[in-house]
Amino acid sequence: MSTTVDPSAPKRKRFIPLENNPEVMSSLLHKLGLSPSLQFHDVFSIDDPDLLAFVPRPAHALLLVFPVSEKYEKFRHEEDSSKPEYEGSGEGEPVVWYKQTIGNACGLIGLLHGVSNGPAKAYIQGGSDLDRLVKSAVELKPKERAELLETTDALETAHQAAAATGDTAAPAAEDSVDLHYVCFVKSEKNGHLWEMDGRRKGPLDRGALGADEDVLSPQALELGVRAFLKRESEAGGGDLRFSLIVLAESLD
Template identity: 55%
Template sequence: MANQPRPSPVFDGYPHTHRKSFIPLESNPTVFTQLIHDLGISSDLQFEDVYSIDEPDLLAFIPRPVLALILVFPTSPTYERRKNVREDARAMYEGYGEGEDVVWYKQTIYNACGLYGILHAVSNGEARAFIKPNTVLSKLVTESIPLSPERRTLYLESSSDLETAHTRAARQGDSAVPANADDEVDYHYICLVKSAKNGHLYEMDGDCKGPVDRGMVLKEGEDLLSENALTVVREYIESGGEGGNIGFGLMALVKTPNDE
């Protein structure tokens, strides 16, 4: 029997399906760094694991400023209920163009939440300045920003360059690669970014109705490891439901240290 489109967890008020499936990315900073470089981010940026958000000695190892955070966590009925309640109360995002406070991508590719987390991380804030010209990312950002959210979605789905780079990265890492891209994965990625327009902290999840403005302004000198940003991470960990804080991971997008 041919594979059927899987129902999407997007709470957008109308039936929706994922039209494509990707092999999921391993939560591994080496894999994520390889992918952003492959797509066109300068080697001046890389991902680093954040091993603790409460121990100053461990936080001190993370190069600052942190330009974005990607959080991976186990999904659960508790998480889905909380998300459903929030999304039911929101209207669908309709922003597009250079006037957007943040660049958001709606996810319609199954098992690709890691990729969407990466795209949110590098399309927003200071990180966007590190996109090299004439690359997959420079073309994607330039050509997709003027599009409505739905047309932007179709643009990502149709990018063979994006799919090829993702597939190459998904086959790296230490975990066994799923035999089928349609296999269900019980983990989800979200991204936290600082808007270059208004300085607000945004939660970016392609499985939502749009970007979530957390109502916090990160002032000059405050990055994504500031206390305001870490409050959001703690919310996810503390409301982990059945799994507690087991299975959570956090990666920071940072400038590559100069070893000279």
């Protein structure tokens, strides 16, 4: 069966996928205007307290990177089916959420979720491209926020520069990549853990955290990463490859 494509239809913007690499992620955000006093760090284990102790705390945002499976897609569609499309905006919303409309940009969306919410916002340098972007985004509805990301030249330039670095050759923008990024943040508005994924209908409230708990606390991991791993495992084994990077104080 063939499909006729309207040549006049607008093409979806696509980016070169980002490598899952803390240095690449950090350099992108620093170029946009995040203070160098914050950077991303690998999390090598959530079960070994000794390895977890190497990660600076508090942890401001946690990025989960995983291969998209049929089980995950089924769960995503089922959970979203009863939810309305998110239309939040302004200072009253508990978190700033970005809808992903740029192909292969889930890594970038995850980074923006990490610095637009929680304590990390205080590390955005005033007058920077990132500062202007986040301040503009807060007042917009999700559709307009997505359009803002698509038309911000500084964002695309920084992304292209970061995608060209790393330890492996970057795929082409037209390539399909099976890895997906989800960001977990703690809202400074209500103290809850939020799952931030631009492919969903909106931000997902995963539950309350204590005042002294961050996104790597046992409760946050139970509500977020462990819940994800449990679902994938119980659904039939599947591919449980995943990695974690966290935004926290720089070690330099």
